[in-house]
Amino acid sequence: MSRHDPHRTVHRLGAPLVALVLALACTSLLVVAPAGAGAPSTSARAEAFTPMRLGDSGWRVRVLQSRLHQLDLHSEVVTSRFDVETRDGVATFQRRRGWTADGVVDERTWTRIVARTTEPTSDALHNVYTPGRALLERGDRGMWVRQVQARLKQVRWYDGDVTGRYARSTVRAVEGFQAKRRIPVTGEVDRRTLTRLKDMTREPTRAELFNIVPAGPALDPRCTTGRAMCVDKTSRSLRWVVDGVVLKTVEVRFGSDELPTREGAFSVFRKSRDHVSSLYGTSMPFAMFFSGGQAVHYSPDFAANGYAGASHGCVNVRDRAAVAWLFDRVRIGDAVIVYRS
Incomplete structure (x- = not known):
């Protein structure tokens, strides 16, 4: 028997069959190739994303801040520093989705932020702004102008009377505010300027909007918003203040050195029209309690002996009619500020 010659066998098979044999050989090679040789494994892909957290810095953080701004979760100014504002914005984004709100940008958080935003422009990433449409400008009048003037006054950019007229002095104040914050200096109030001004100020009081100056010593700043009994130990006065406007002033006296009236910020937690002290057995009409057993109330002894x-x-x-008037207007929860001017 002659020995088998593989070359002669292939020759007898013919060209079409040779091609089929080679194709099958290539297929078998593909089958035995190691899995995942040409692409990173799932674990490798997971390791590719590095979380961002408080204290980090760099260009990625800058992009994150710009995207958060698109979601109203960060100011327009980007800094490349993962600060508290950035962490809080991320935490809010996570909280809205029912996730753990730790403020750390993991891959899931980043993927969702990217999906909800657009690619930041070069101008946005470099804090280059273009003026927006004017909401208020020179020549305008009205309450919105008063609001802007009062807020500019709070941050010391406007020092005139709040008039409601957008005149030259208001233009200069807006220009100064814009220049300080790298906003395009136009002297007009656009959306960017108004948002930044609101972020830096509080809602103006009626006294601020209409230039109402309180009588007597300066009010404690804690008395200028909301409803408050503003008790000044220095002037020995109690002023009932609503939204910065003094509506009533009465004379008051306080505790002795042994039993002093506490100083600080309190609130009315109980009212008793015909109260009698269980500790001293004395009458305390129109009592408005603000700290333990201490209350604002009418005193017959004060009325008689000063x-x-x-x-x-x-x-x-000492004024019974005044404290009765006050008792009918003060609500539970109203502030009581006791201080020295």
């Missing part, structure tokens, strides 16, 4: 005596820590009022 400042010759002292309370047991309460704020005594």
Whole structure:
């Protein structure tokens, strides 16, 4: 028997069959190739994303901040520093989705932020701004102008009366505010300028909007918003203040050195029209309690003897009609500010 010659066998098979044999050989090579040889594994892909967190810095953080701004979760100014504002914006984004709100940008958080935003422009990433449409400009009048003037006054860019007229002095104040914050200096209030101004200020009080100056010593700043009984130990006065406007002023006296009236910010937690002290057995009509057993109330002794005596820590009022008027207007939760001017 002759020995087998593979070359002669292939020759007898013919060209079409040779091609089929080679194709099958290539297929078998593909089958035995190691899995995943040409692409990173799932674990490798997971390791490719590095989380961003408080304290980080760099261009990625800058892009993150710009995208957060698109979602109203960061100011327009980007800094490349992952600061508290950035962390809070990320945490809010996570909280809205029911995720753990740790403020750390993991891959899931980043993927969702990218999906909800557009690629930041070069101008946005470099804090280059173009003027927006004017919401208020020179020649305008009205309450919106008053609001802007009062807010500019709070940040010391406007020092005139709040008039409601957008005149030259208001233009200069807006220009100064814009220049300080790298906003295009136009002297007109666009959306960017108004948003930044609101972020830096509080809602103006009626007194600020209409140039109402409180009588007597300066009010404690804590008395200028909302509803407050502003008790000044220095001037021995109680002023009832609503939105920065003093509506009533009465004379008061306080506790002795042994039983002083507490100073600080409190609120009315109880009212008793015909109260009698269970500790001292004395009458305390129109009592408005703000700190433990200390209250603002009418004092017959104060009315009779003036400042010759002292309370047991309460704020005594000598004018019965005035304190009755006050009692009918003060609500539970209203502020009581006791201070020295």
